[in-house]
Amino acid sequence: MQQHDLNTVLITGAAGDIGRRLRKLFKGVYSRLRLSDIKKPADLDADEDFVAADLYDYAAVEKIVTGVDGIVHLGGFSVEGPWDVIHRANIVGCYNVFEAAYRAGVKRVVFASSNHAIGFYPRARRIGTDVTVRPDSRYGVSKAFGEALGALYADKHGLRVTCLRIGNVGDAPADLRRLSIWVSGEDIAQLVRIGLEHPDIRYEIFYGVSDNAASFWDNSNARRFGYRPQGRAEDFRAQALAAQEKRAPDAVGDRYQGGPFCSDEYDADRAE
Ligand code: 15L
Numbered sequence: 001m002q003q004h005d006l007n008t009v010l011i012t013g014a015a016g017d018i019g020r021r022l023r024k025l026f027k028g029v030y031s032r033l034r035l036s037d038i039k040k041p042a043d044l045d046a047d048e049d050f051v052a053a054d055l056y057d058y059a060a061v062e063k064i065v066t067g068v069d070g071i072v073h074l075g076g077f078s079v080e081g082p083w084d085v086i087h088r089a090n091i092v093g094c095y096n097v098f099e100a101a102y103r104a105g106v107k108r109v110v111f112a113s114s115n116h117a118i119g120f121y122p123r124a125r126r127i128g129t130d131v132t133v134r135p136d137s138r139y140g141v142s143k144a145f146g147e148a149l150g151a152l153y154a155d156k157h158g159l160r161v162t163c164l165r166i167g168n169v170g171d172a173p174a175d176l177r178r179l180s181i182w183v184s185g186e187d188i189a190q191l192v193r194i195g196l197e198h199p200d201i202r203y204e205i206f207y208g209v210s211d212n213a214a215s216f217w218d219n220s221n222a223r224r225f226g227y228r229p230q231g232r233a234e235d236f237r238a239q240a241l242a243a244q245e246k247r248a249p250d251a252v253g254d255r256y257q258g259g260p261f262c263s264d265e266y267d268a269d270r271a272e
Contacts, residue, residue, distance in 0.1 A: 004197040006069040006108070008032040012055065012097065013074030015041035018112065018169050021185035022072065022192065023048065029193070036064045037075065055093030061100045070108040070196045073097050073146075080137040080261060090142035098153045106159070110195035111150050113163040113205070115181055116140035119258020121216070123180070128218040129165070129205040136258035147205065154203035162195030164188070165217075166208030172236040173212075176244040177259045180214045184231030187211075194225050201225070216257050 009026070013019050014035035020043070026033055035041070035050045044050055053060040055075050065071065075097070077089040094111075101109055119136025121127050133144040143165075150161035167181025168174070169188055187210045195201060206222035209215055210231030219227070233240070252263035 006030055006196055008034060008068045009070045009072065009196065010034045010036060010064060010068045011072045011074060012036050012053075012064070013076065013078075013112070014050070015039060016074060016078065018166075018185075018188060019074050021169070022074075022189055025185065025189040030070075034064065034068060055096055056088045058096045058100065061093075061096040062104070065097070065100045065104045065106055068101075068104065068106050070110070071097065071101055071106055072110045072112075072192055072196070074112045076112075076142070077139065080139045080264060083138055086138045086142050090139070091145055094142070094146045094149060098149050098159070102153055102157045102159055108160045108162075108196050108201070109150065109153070110162045110164065110192050111146050112208075113147050113165045114140065114143040115165055115167050115207075115216075116258050116261050117143040117147060117165060119256060119261050121257050122255060123177075123216060123257055126216060126218055129207065129221050136256065136261040137264065140258065140261065151203050160201045161203050162191075162201055163205045164191055164195070164208040165205060169208070173233045173240040174243055175240055175247060177257075179233045179237060179240050180212055180216045181209055181257070182212060182231070182233040182236075183208050183210045183229075187229045187231050190229070191222060191227060194222070194227060198225050 009030040015037035036053045038054050051064050053064045116136050117133050117140050119140050120134035135141040135144050147163045153159040154161040167183050168178050169183050173179045173182035207217040207219040211229040212233040250263050252266050253259045256262040
């Protein structure tokens with residue numbers, strides 16, 4: 001990885017699964033890691049710097065971004081939910097992070113977008129990062145909003161922004177769909193580091209996916225910036241297919257990249 005000029009990096013959503021992985025993988029990479037979440041992580045080490053913040057509260061967000069060079073914005077609601085929950089955490093919360101980051105002079109933001117921003121593309125179609133968003137849920141809409149907000153702050157205010165359309169982070173792919181979208185913690189960490197450190201980043205979208213033979217996505221944009229994923233979902237094919245056997249068929253979800261997020265609340269009479 002190239003030289004970087006980041007002293008303090010803030011991770012929002014530090015108590016979540018990806019946050020926990022990055023906290024470990026980034027130890028010793030940046031001089032200071034500031035962690036934030038609405039609640040203190042249960043496994044916080046004595047040497048970790050944690051500040052609680054509700055992202056809906058602009059004044060609280062202002063405090064956590066002060067003195068920070070780069071932000072990894074993982075905070076928010078991470079699945080489908082009622083509109084008021086999504087609105088509070090992922091729309092207002094995301095706005096507060098970008099606005100406060102810009103006003104505080106933060107240089108870089110890596111935003112955790114999601115495959116659910118493009119979940120209604122059919123599995124049979126391989127897409128790049130240049131497609132129109134096709135969200136599969138209110139959650140997916142909030143991720144598309146975050147990507148748009150990132151573009152605004154990059155183009156208008158010079159923030160360097162990377163959006164990661166994350167598939168599914170885990171130790172192994174959990175089913176057939178995850179054979180296509182799985183990403184290891186180490187590969188997500190590699191993508192985040194590119195977003196924080198690569199000198200040529202202005203505004204980029206990468207897929208957060210490992211080197212999966214069945215990937216739905218063309219991730220050549222990430223490769224252009226040096227991404228070399230090490231994880232391969234195919235190494236876990238047998239166990240993923242065995243797990244899939246135990247799942248009920250899902251006529252809509254099995255057709256689309258977003259899976260169950262597509263079939264949830266699906267209005268078959270009107271949509272077909
Ligand atoms: C996501 O965006 C969620 O945060 C995660 O919990 C999984 O549901 C993942 O997508 C997925 O699509 O498997």
